[in-house]
Amino acid sequence: MARRDDVVATGSAVLDQMLGGGLPARRATLVTGGPGTGKSTLGMQFLQTGLENDETGLYISTEQTIEEIRQSFAGFAFDLDADDLTMTSLHATPGQTIEEEDTLTLETFEDDDPLGTFDVPFTIEYVQDHLREFAPVDRVVFDSASGLRAIAEDEPRYRRNVLELIRFFTDELDATTLFTAEEHADESGDDVLQFTTHGVIRLSYTQIESDRHRSLEIKKMRGHDHDHRRVEVQFTDEGLRLGPRRRSQPPALKTHAHQPIGIEGLDSLTGGGLVAGSGVLLQHDGRTNLNALLGRLLSFGVETDRTIVLVPTIELRETQIERVMRDAPKDLGELLEAGQLVVVDLIGTWDATRPNVYTAPDDVEAYTALLEEVLADRDDDAWFGLVNANALVHTFGPEGARRVRYATEASLLGESDLLVHVLNPNVVDEQSSAFFEDTAEQILRASTNAEGLQYLTLRKSPCGFVGSTSLVEYTTEPPYLRVQEPPQTRTSYTLDERE
16 A cells, blocks of 8 residues: 555645645544535545555545535546445434434435444444444545534534544544535634644635635644645646646746855745845835844855945944944954945935945936946956935935936846845835835845734745745844744745756
């Protein structure tokens, strides 16, 4: 029997990737969602994948007869007559038993009903007795758990029944199980199953402009570093197709290179570092302390012997920069004296009498000419620009800031150079903010929540973990901050990837 010890393939490459290989083996997972979102289809697709791997499957319906099940899956290429697949139905029907005259009885609606003609009570014990007829089995789909509600007179009893059934499938049958459950309009589902199953997968409808799309997200998966990002669901004759499989361009379309900056989590998040030869935008919310991150970027420029052009933010005023760059191989005075650091001060916080510190140029042309001058004698060595984009907009106006941005990349930025703009979009007009987003090849957003937790989100990039958010925490050793590694269940597509 071809089955890994730890995970079980679902039949969807994207879902398996999100799960880190597949569903936890010999555990129960809940699939919840509204009507028509694909719960039953995902369940049967899961069983069909098991058949392809020489495993046995059991499909249990509490809502449909066998004939209705066949009709539901008539449009799919599922093999419902496979030798290793069993379908059964369990229904609570008013009837009579020997013990009680009037009660709910267990009915299966099968031609070869193993229960015979005698009525038995619809209890968890008799349900288990019936399902033992189909053991051994590798994969089980129980569609849907709402059918168990008829057994329980109250919530505690229903919870015990659910736990008993989960233990029965996992411990006695040694099976990997999918339960399905209906989700209500308020997005609430079966709370008991959500707490007692090993994982929860949610199918739903998402409104995208005027269209309604089906989507899937993993809400919980104990012990697994899973992908929390939502993917879309499409119905095909093979079952459910999830997408996108990748969120960044294929290698054939990539011409960029990366520059690792020495913060492992950040370099991993971005797929190898900051993008060289094009613009990088570092957005922030005005509440996030950027000192350590900006200091690390400047130290990176020093360590790689680049000419550094700094249009300082308020965090990088002269009185602060020596603190944030305390571990750089050269101090501030040496960098300015040698011309390796050039400061174009648009906010008036630096001493303009120091070498290579320039006050705000009069206009865009003067600013561009100054950049051309300070970069003219670098012998084609790479340079690094760290630019306060808010200061550009406030000094030169929206139109002037656009002209500066275009001119810098068009005439001064080589394929090995780095250009990082730092922008708080809340203090510039919407068009200026949108412009800097549009012209950036890579966008990182730094934000802080109400509890003081700081995060970095990769919002745009030719590769890396696009859409992922990593926690930022501070350390007492250089580089004084740590960025959480992206979940390994997600895929980073890099320039070296080959398909």
